[in-house]
Amino acid sequence: MSNINEQVEELEISIEQARKSVTLMNHVYSLIDNKDFDEVVNKGYFEREASRLVLLRSDPNMQSAEDQAVLLKNIDAIGYFQMYLRTLLQIGRMARDSIAANEETISEILAEDLADG
Helix, strand or coil, rough: HHHHHHHHHHHHHHHHHHHHHHHHHHHHHHHHHHHHHHHHHHHHHHCCCCHHHHHHHHHHHHHHHHHHHHHHHHHHEEEHHHHHHHHHHHHHHHHHHHHHHHHHHHHHHHHHHHHHH
């Protein structure tokens, strides 16, 4: 019985952690759907700022090694932030799927325990 309780408890902990990831995913989707976020981040940062920085890489006044390094770091920052948001969405989708699977596993464990006991 103890082993069954431990299994169920571990699965319930996993479900709770997965729910937190799903909540975070939903927050990201809320941001994506927000017109202000779209204007400031999607269009302003991911598009216009990224384009501006790429164009600055060929600016004759920005050719020093230091200037180029700063530009590359800023371009990388945009990519990392965008990747962070995508990662939160991916983790959330996987977590959402794991909740259903873990709940089903709990039901199977408990049903098997009732049948045996």
